[in-house]
Amino acid sequence: MRVKMILPALTEATSPFFRPIKYSLFPPLGLATLAAYLPPDTEVTIVDEHVQRLSLDEDPPPDLVAIQVYITSARRSYEIADHYRARGSCVVLGGLHVTSLPSEAARHADVLFLGPGEQTWPQFLREFDLGAWRRSKALPRQRYESTDARTLVGLPPVRRDLIQRHLYLVPNSIVVSRGCPHHCDFCYKDAFFEGGKSFYTQTVDAALAEIDRLPGRHLYFLDDHLFGNRRFAEPLFAGMVGMGRVWQAAGTVDSVLAPGLLERAVDAGLRSLFVGFESVNGDNLAAQRKRQNVGRDYAAVVRRLHDVGVMVNASFVFGMDGDGPDVFDRTVAWAVEQGIETATFHIMTPYPGTGLYARMEAQDRIVHRDWDLYDTRHVVFRPLGMTPGQLEDGYWRAYRDFYRWGNIARGAWTKPVLRDRLRHLAYAGGWKKFEPLWDLLIRSRQVLYALPVLESILASFGARKPTPAAPEPTALRTQVERAGAAPILRIEAAPPRGTTQAQRAATPAA
Ligand code: B12
Ligand code: SF4
Numbered sequence: 001m002r003v004k005m006i007l008p009a010l011t012e013a014t015s016p017f018f019r020p021i022k023y024s025l026f027p028p029l030g031l032a033t034l035a036a037y038l039p040p041d042t043e044v045t046i047v048d049e050h051v052q053r054l055s056l057d058e059d060p061p062p063d064l065v066a067i068q069v070y071i072t073s074a075r076r077s078y079e080i081a082d083h084y085r086a087r088g089s090c091v092v093l094g095g096l097h098v099t100s101l102p103s104e105a106a107r108h109a110d111v112l113f114l115g116p117g118e119q120t121w122p123q124f125l126r127e128f129d130l131g132a133w134r135r136s137k138a139l140p141r142q143r144y145e146s147t148d149a150r151t152l153v154g155l156p157p158v159r160r161d162l163i164q165r166h167l168y169l170v171p172n173s174i175v176v177s178r179g180c181p182h183h184c185d186f187c188y189k190d191a192f193f194e195g196g197k198s199f200y201t202q203t204v205d206a207a208l209a210e211i212d213r214l215p216g217r218h219l220y221f222l223d224d225h226l227f228g229n230r231r232f233a234e235p236l237f238a239g240m241v242g243m244g245r246v247w248q249a250a251g252t253v254d255s256v257l258a259p260g261l262l263e264r265a266v267d268a269g270l271r272s273l274f275v276g277f278e279s280v281n282g283d284n285l286a287a288q289r290k291r292q293n294v295g296r297d298y299a300a301v302v303r304r305l306h307d308v309g310v311m312v313n314a315s316f317v318f319g320m321d322g323d324g325p326d327v328f329d330r331t332v333a334w335a336v337e338q339g340i341e342t343a344t345f346h347i348m349t350p351y352p353g354t355g356l357y358a359r360m361e362a363q364d365r366i367v368h369r370d371w372d373l374y375d376t377r378h379v380v381f382r383p384l385g386m387t388p389g390q391l392e393d394g395y396w397r398a399y400r401d402f403y404r405w406g407n408i409a410r411g412a413w414t415k416p417v418l419r420d421r422l423r424h425l426a427y428a429g430g431w432k433k434f435e436p437l438w439d440l441l442i443r444s445r446q447v448l449y450a451l452p453v454l455e456s457i458l459a460s461f462g463a464r465k466p467t468p469a470a471p472e473p474t475a476l477r478t479q480v481e482r483a484g485a486a487p488i489l490r491i492e493a494a495p496p497r498g499t500t501q502a503q504r505a506a507t508p509a510a
Contacts, residue, residue: 023050035159115146158358176207180224191353192430219247227255240268250274271458272311284320321350328394339414346376356405403432
């Protein structure tokens with residue numbers, strides 16, 4: 001059987017003029033995971049349109065075309081699906097957007113997969129009869145839904161041999177869990193994992209074996225919340241000590257404050273953490289059910305990470321119902337003052353299937369459903385505290401301001417040691433000030449050559465001795481941070497749910 005697996009790209013990622021580095025960071029791990037279930041005699045290719053040209057006219061066409069659909073690439077995915085269906089291939093669609101809107105996707109697919117694929121995909125492969133399909137387009141079923149039997153135990157090794165490593169800056173991306181223990185209203189998580197477990201991990205031994213199979217030194221854990229299960233994370237980190245890895249990951253503010261775990265991660269090689277702060281306004285957090293953030297001392301989170309030598313990639317969302325036009329400057333000023341190295345800003349985006357989307361729809365605040373623009377850079381709903389124009393302008397201004405050389409230097413100079421200041425300058429400047437250079441590396445297919453630079457910047461962080469663990473989060477004082485003279489951050493305890501209608505769209509590691 002000839003199988004083609006495709007990760008379609010949104011238009012921006014294939015532009016002939018300029019390609020942001022973020023689309024050349026990570027290989028299509030989901031598809032490589034699924035490829036591992038194919039029988040050994042299968043002829044299989046994986047095409048990632050973010051980094052490769054997708055040819056659609058091979059002759060004969062593939063027997064089976066499997067497409068991963070994200071919201072921003074849904075339009076393109078459906079185009080490709082329609083094309084291959086017209087050519088007679090069996091087209092199967094899966095992924096987050098298909099799970100959110102199966103009735104939309106069904107118009108473009110022979111078979112749909114809802115939820116994670118580790119159980120349903122092998123089941124389909126057992127049931128699919130290529131002869132019957134060729135003869136009469138017969139299929140055992142048209143929809144496979146992942147429900148209660150979810151597990152990562154016995155996961156076959158990811159087919160990394162199908163990934164073109166040299167096309168990515170971070171070929172060693174890895175996920176050792178699925179989902180997250182939290183339930184933020186704006187997040188895709190609850191909708192995607194509906195009907196079964198929404199947070200589960202590999203066995204520690206299997207995760208360590210997967211790490212061991214990866215060449216080189218650098219790793220990027222794409223798990224939504226690597227620290228989410230302490231009974232898994234602790235032995236994992238212990239097992240990684242001595243492996244000589246430097247790695248990046250995502251974690252929540254409460255897990256950073258939890259005593260002991262962060263230090264273990266640092267001992268195992270953690271050097272940079274993506275943290276979903278989301279908002280400097282406590283009302284927003286409560287309204288979004290971002291309970292793990294409410295009442296936390298954000299400045300202590302940053303300090304604690306810096307004290308153990310971990311760089312911070314802080315994620316913020318603009319446009320929640322408690323946000324007014326001042327939110328952009330307040331957020332940037334706070335982040336710069338804390339010495340945060342990199343920040344990711346988003347415009348709140350209601351993804352179909354989320355609690356946020358349901359509320360916005362009920363309030364008739366969704367202005368269009370052009371999924372191409374659901375990319376967290378466009379306003380697709382009516383904000384309460386400002387106009388859509390103010391929200392979009394403020395979002396871009398926040399990026400510009402945070403990454404001004406003056407602010408990068410100001411952030412770097414919050415660090416007491418010259419070496420740390422220089423690293424801050426190198427890391428923050430490297431990401432945002434050399435976009436044309438990244439573009440050149442991407443086009444000349446040399447992007448992997450920049451990895452040693454990233455590794456050495458990361459490796460020299462964390463050289464300091466870990467500080468003692470922070471006190472229990474509950475004992476931490478809520479406090480007012482200051483940016484210049486103006487108080488900018490006060491995270492309050494959660495008011496009762498539903499008192500405001502806020503929300504947004506976070507990308508835990510995107
Ligand atoms: C890495 C990543 C990226 C990378 C690359 C994506 C890639 N190479 O796959 C980059 C940086 C390019 C990226 C960009 C963006 N991302 Co992103 N990203 C992720 C991240 C962190 C990990 C993806 C991953 O590898 N998961 C691990 C693998 C194993 O899981 P998986 O890919 O989901 O695959 C499984 C299932 O979905 C299913 N499945 C998937 N496809 C198929 C197909 C078939 C046939 C079957 C049977 C099953 C199946 O089975 C797989 C195994 O279980 C996710 C968060 C997350 N935890 O998933 C966000 C996430 C996917 N990103 C998101 C967003 C919003 C974006 C951006 C729009 C953000 C932005 N502002 O720029 C852009 C645009 C994306 C695009 N190209 O259209 C959202 C998507 C929301 C949605 N409803 O679609 C997520 C969920 C983050 C979030 N919490 O909001 N992203
Ligand atoms: S936003 Fe982050 S912490 Fe909240 S449910 Fe989603 S992955 Fe978990």
